[in-house]
Amino acid sequence: MQNQATEKLSPFKTPTQEQSELINDAKDFIYAHLHDATPAVFVITGDAGTGKSVVLSQLFYQIQQATHDNTSDMANTSNYFMVNHPELLKVYRHIAGELPGLLKKNFQRPTSLINQMNKHHETFDVGIIDESHLLLSQPDHYNNYYGHNQLLSLLKLCHVLVIVFDAHQVLRLKTYWTQDRLKKLLAPYTQHWVHLNHQFRMQADDSLISWINHFTGDRILLPLQKSFRHHYDFRIFSDAEEMRQAIVSQNKRFGLARIVSTTGYPSTLDGGQHFITEGRFKLPWDQYNYTSTPWAEIPQTINEVGSIYTCQGFDLNYVGLILGPVVKLSSDGQKVEIDTSKITDVESFKHRTDMADPQEILNAKIQLNLNAINVLMKRGVKGLYLFAHDPALRTRLYSEYQIINH
Incomplete structure (x- = not known):
């Protein structure tokens, strides 16, 4: 098969x-x-x-x-x-x-x-x-x-x-x-x-696609809507371990359900394991895949956290996304901010000789992080689960999610 x-x-x-x-x-x-x-x-x-x-x-x-x-x-x-x-x-x-x-x-x-x-x-x-x-x-x-x-x-x-x-x-x-x-x-x-315009991967309402595009575009946090869950399993979690357990459950039912994360956690290409820890949640980053099978289709990777490099271009049935320390809520509570000082993916942001303007480099770092979030949010065909490291962002998203589900 x-x-x-x-x-x-x-x-x-x-x-x-x-x-x-x-x-x-x-x-x-x-x-x-x-x-x-x-x-x-x-x-x-x-x-x-x-x-x-x-x-x-x-x-x-x-x-x-x-x-x-x-x-x-x-x-x-x-x-x-x-x-x-x-x-x-x-x-x-x-x-x-x-x-x-x-x-x-x-x-x-x-x-x-x-x-x-x-x-x-x-x-x-x-x-x-x-x-x-x-x-x-x-x-x-x-x-x-x-x-x-x-x-x-x-x-x-x-x-x-x-x-x-x-x-x-x-x-x-x-x-x-x-x-x-x-x-x-x-x-x-x-x-x-x-x-090409039509979204084929996500079985999601257009309003959810718009929410994601604003989140990763102008960074405005639109209100969560009940329509997000029409024909699509969209959830916000206040506990990363609960999200992991939900992803494991969906993986048993449908296969190809995985946890992924943004940058912001220890990550060094030294051959060793580096863990993402959020309260009770603790899993290692994905390891280099020497096999001919894509990372997401190796059964054991349910016990790893995928990165943008293992997931870009692939469909998952369910994705549980950890929005790491780089992703924060603005002080006015209306927008998403990218804290470039928390970037741990140093390979992505090595200096370029043809980009001397500090503001251009800063803008590029912000945009590249937003791009990565957009790609990761759009991996799931059947569902998207979110957990935010930043307490203010987590509280904002989870509070709105509870309201639309009551």
């Missing part, structure tokens, strides 16, 4: 009409610019859960099938699917191993492909990039990338790129993108932009 991540991204999953039209538009764009002298870029935008990865998976499968058709414009072309997220790459390679016409070697991390092409003085025809907001926008010698921008490096190697971009899922300064930055970089190239 297919796991849930593989099933979601399967090329045989029936697309919606909007998705089918988008796939056809992307194919037409590829065919039209396959032999242009300068690269062309097809950009797909949309918030988390709008089906962007589904579109890319089916698009790549279709063009790879066409490479074996001698009557097709794609005949004998060389094409690659790229993703910087190691957990998501495992899913795509698993799919490739089970389907005719798809090869695992055609699914690569961008750095690996760039270095491979440059070493052998090769180019390719079409590149499809999932989560292009994770592309490096500066050198990263630790990951063997010595260029200045991965997107520019790839444009020098191919004829057409199809990329998915969501500025709200940018999580690190070394992959710092905004839509304005992307448009400026792509200005010299032929391009076409399309936007």
